[in-house]
Amino acid sequence: MRTSIATVSLSGSLTEKLTAAARAGFDGVEIFENDLLASPLTPEEIRARCADLGLTIDLYQPMRDVEAVPAEEFARTLRRARHKFALMRRLGADTVLVCSSVSPLAVDDDALAAEQLAALAGLAQESGIRVAYEALAWGRHVSTYDHAWRIVEAAGHPALGTCLDSFHILSRTSDPDDLDGIEVIPGEKIFFLQLADAPRLAMDVLQWSRHHRCFPGQGGFDVAGLVRRVLRTGYTGPLSLEVFNDVFRQSDAGATAVDAQRSLRVLKEQVGLTAPSAPVVPTGVAFAELVTPDAEPVAALLGALGFARTARHRGKPVDLWQRGEARVLVNTGPAARRDGTRLAAVGLETPDPAGAARRAEALLAPVLPRRRAPEDAPLEAVAAPDGTELFFCAAPGEGRPDWRSDFAGTGAAPADGGGCRIDHLALTQPWHHFDEAALFHRSVLGLSPQQAVDVADPYGLLRSRAVTNDDGTVRIVLTVGAAPTDDTAPAQHIALATDDVVAAARRFRAAGGSLLPIPANYYDDLAARYEFAEGELETYRDLGILYDRDAHGAFRHCYTHTVGRVFFELLQRDGGYRGYGAPNASVRLAAQHAARGFTGG
Missing domain, CATH: 3.10.180.10 (2,3-Dihydroxybiphenyl 1,2-Dioxygenase, domain 1)
Structure with missing residues (x-):
């Protein structure tokens, strides 16, 4: 299933956002209107840029305050829509998101809402465009997905469908039974699926939405459970991320896009869209590695803690200090000249080092090159988000090459552990x-x-x-x-x-x-x-x-x-x-x- 991401989820200019999305492996994007308005590129140039990057434009958003409004207000809406539909043709986008109204002019009249949305869809159809109607969790009169679907169903227009948004749905309920109505909607009438997670917070839902969304798996929502229900309807559109988050808006777009893509790869496993590849869970800590430009204070501290320097790497300026089952490597090589003494790497004991490395690479963890002599034990390493190097080490006694064979003993015995x-x-x-x-x-x-x-x-x-x-x-x-x-x-x-x-x-x-x-x-x-x-x-x-x-x-x-x-x-x-x-x-x-x-x- 294709993946997409809303440009509002990433920081930077529109060009930077598109580049980051493509490099992270997304198939398409949702163009957020503010990003387009601020871009110096013409719609045709944006369309060409997306094509060059291998991205489709899956959605243009949003159109607001459309339905259940007085006739004169709706006439202004149609005028605005004609301009936006012409713009979308230039972009090459064929679906527009319409959010349920928050206008004080809107009235609580489902029949009028259906009539006006049908009229909007008719205008959109003339331009080859579909309208995806979404219930905002704070909508004035329409705030739930099932209410939005009833209006779409009543309108009965082929160019009008619904957009399901996991935040708007799950922020209003944690009861799985409240999601039963999703499977009643025909898959072909779900025009778009937007995904976001969020921590469970007791706060105004609008502020919660605008500042605290996160990618699936990072919050407290059952996003996977919702997606399973949507897939059972026969929905075949993209899985698209729409995340409003203050941190993401200030972070490097490339790293955020990779994090976003990782979240969707895990989600696909959870819902059965891809064959699950279970993580190889580490069984212990093989070592913690300190890098330091000055080994003396580190050695003094370790010595006072009861550690003994038991071995030295055969080809690198790395010492092994040990007390009981605790092992600390002290590295005074070139990397130690940066940033002072720091914890730079962790060795994780695992029953399947190669499988752990494959899992990490499949989920976009950077694989780290390693300078290794022919006699060195093979060790796969990846970088965690903070830059810490993670080494996958064979668990002791499993017949695989042991990282400790790379070290020559100093003659000192490991210090008495005391359970350390x-x-x-x-x-x-x-x-x-x-x-x-x-x-x-x-x-x-x-x-x-x-x-x-x-x-x-x-x-x-x-x-x-x-x-x-x-x-x-x-x-x-x-x-x-x-x-x-x-x-x-x-x-x-x-x-x-x-x-x-x-x-x-x-x-x-x-x-x-x-x-x-x-x-x-x-x-x-x-x-x-x-x-x-x-x-x-x-x-x-x-x-x-x-x-x-x-x-x-x-x-x-x-x-x-x-x-x-x-x-x-x-x-x-x-x-x-x-x-x-x-x-x-x-x-x-x-x-x-x-x-x-x-x-x-």
């Missing part, structure tokens, strides 16, 4: 990639997104969302700041789980490490909220350990100071605790600002 392993990785996303990152990790890696959390930072508000595999052996926390103009390099962190965080914190401090100090006021509040054993709270206060509980257990955690853009977290999960200490995040962020004036991640 990588619990989660926190990656701060560029402000305009948060929704894209959530969809990427869900669709490409098969990780399940958890509920988004807002965290108060002293200088703004952070959004955070974790993605995990089923057993929690892979956890990635995606965080984004609210300010697109903030050019402060965002922090990242590696969270290390231990069997005893108090003992781990004491060992770290005894080895010369410095833990992030937490204000005394936090512990006064903690004493009011929870009961602790004698001396327990004093221990937490001394070491800077924070505490949280959920329905499943308790969580204790503390933080190192930041080196470059990276800091470490030591944590202990008891009794099946599932969270990440979100109630403590604002305290941690304030402490980091106080310590270094640094925006945390």
Whole structure:
């Protein structure tokens, strides 16, 4: 089935939008009227440009406030329509979107609405154009898809059909039974299908629509369920994205178009239009790779955390540090000269590295070239939306080449683990990639997104969302700041789980490490909220350990100071605790600002 995207979904000039849509693999576009009005190109030049790019113009939109209006107002509408239909012939577009009226002149009269829409369709038919009538969720008298269809059916004109829009439908209901009427509509009378997702928000539907739509799979709507119903009618038109989003309007059009196309490829799998290719879900974290121009402070920090430098890459300036099951690579190669110390790559253990790479490439993840000596283990790598490199590594003991065979041992044994392993990785996303990152990790890696959390930072508000595999052996926390103009390099962190965080914190401090100090006021509040054993709270206060509980257990955690853009977290999960200490995040962020004036991640 063909794919299309409304130009309003992308940023830039009309030419830039068309180019981005074509490069992302779309078959067609909806031309939004404002984009055409602002373009220096003539309609004929736009038509030729689309043809050169392999794009069809599937829809011209919108015409507003057409139906159920006084006769003199409708006469003005027909005059406007003649001009627009002539323009559409020049563009080569054969379908126009008509939105249900919001005009104060409109009356609640379905018979008049049907009569006037039939007259408009008759005029359109003379120009070889079809009219797709859509119910706006905030329409004055027509605000539901089934009401719009009743008017179209009553009009009975062959050039008049309906447009179904997932936002306008799903923003008004979450009850699947309310969608039964879709399958009553003959597929040939559904002239167009527009798709958008959105987070579930309690707000005015017009503002919700204009600012918070997103691509399918990025919000809380059952877009796939709606599409399945539409397909059962026999609809054969394109799947078209119409997304109004403040972030997308300011983001690079090329990246947004790729994100949009990825969302439709996943949607096609969900509804059975393409053969499903299940994600190869990672089973563990093989390593986290830091790049740094100065290995000394990183080595000192890792040493204090109990890591030992156990191996060095045979052909690259990369050291392997290990404690228990936690492995950290320290890369001082050419890439380390940019941006200071940062978390640049993650190795993900997977039962099928080649299949994971194929899945990633099919969903438009950039495949990264890798300089590899003949004796090096084959490792496929792709880039996540934030630029983090993801390596697909064979799970240990499966008889496949092991990435660790590329390293020569230093003679040092891995440090005693104390149950140490990588619990989660926190990656701060560029402000305009948060929704894209959530969809990427869900669709490409098969990780399940958890509920988004807002965290108060002293200088703004952070959004955070974790993605995990089923057993929690892979956890990635995606965080984004609210300010697109903030050019402060965002922090990242590696969270290390231990069997005893108090003992781990004491060992770290005894080895010369410095833990992030937490204000005394936090512990006064903690004493009011929870009961602790004698001396327990004093221990937490001394070491800077924070505490949280959920329905499943308790969580204790503390933080190192930041080196470059990276800091470490030591944590202990008891009794099946599932969270990440979100109630403590604002305290941690304030402490980091106080310590270094640094925006945390």
